[in-house]
Amino acid sequence: MANVLVVDDSSTMREIVSGYLGKHGFDVALATDGRDGLAQLSADPDIKLVVSDINMPNMDGLAMAEKIRRELGNTSVHIIMLTTEDNPLMRDRGRAIGVTGWIVKPFRGDAVLNAFKKFCGMA
Template identity: 40%
Template sequence: MTASILTVDDSPSVRMAIRIALSGAGYTVTEAGDGEEGLAAANNGKFDMIVTDLNMPKMDGLTMIRELRKQPEQAGVPIIFLTTESDDGMKEQAKAAGATGWLVKPFVPEKLTKVARKVLGR
C-alpha cells in the first residue's frame, strides 16, 4: 500500500515541487494552500505524513500542528516542516508543538524523499 502525504504550503510552485518529488517516489500527495486548508484536509482524510510550511496566511504551520496534536487520531502522524526559517529557537518551538523534523527551503527533492522513506519506513 502506498503512503498518503498531505503537503501544506501557500506557494503553488513549492507544492508542485513537493508533489513531483514525492509522487515520483511512489507516494500519493494531497495539497493544501494554507494551515486552515491543511487542518481541514487532515481532519477529513487519513494521511501517513504531513509536510508543512511555517509562514502562511490564515493559519501558520505552527498553529496547524498544535491544533492537529490536540486530536488523538493525529498524535502519531509524522509532521515535517519545510520552510525558509532556520532559527534554532523556532525549531525548538516546532519540536515542542509536535513537529517530527525540519527541512530548510530551497530543498533538494532527494533529501525530502529520503526523509519520507525514513519517517514512513517505506
C-alpha cells in the same frame, strides 16, 4: 487516499514537492494554508506525513501542527516543516509542539526521500 499532505501557500512549492514525491510513489494531497491542511488531514485518515511551510495566511504551519497534536489528538502523523525559517527559537517551539523534523528551503528531495518513505511505511 493520500499518504502525504503538502501544505504551502506557494503553488510553485506545492508543485515542486508534490511532483517529486509523486514520481517516487507517494500519494499526495495539497493544501494552501494551515486551515486547509487541518481540514484535509481530518478528512483523510491515510495521511502519514505532513510537509508544511510555516509562513502562510489564515493559519501558519506551527499553529497547524499544534492543532494537529492538541485539538485533533493526532500524535501518529509525522510533521516536517519545510521553510525559510532557521531560527533556533522557532525550531524549539516546533519540537515542543511535536514537529518531527525541520528542512530549510530549498527542497532537496533526494536528501529526505528515504526518511519520508520510512514515515509512510514504504521502506
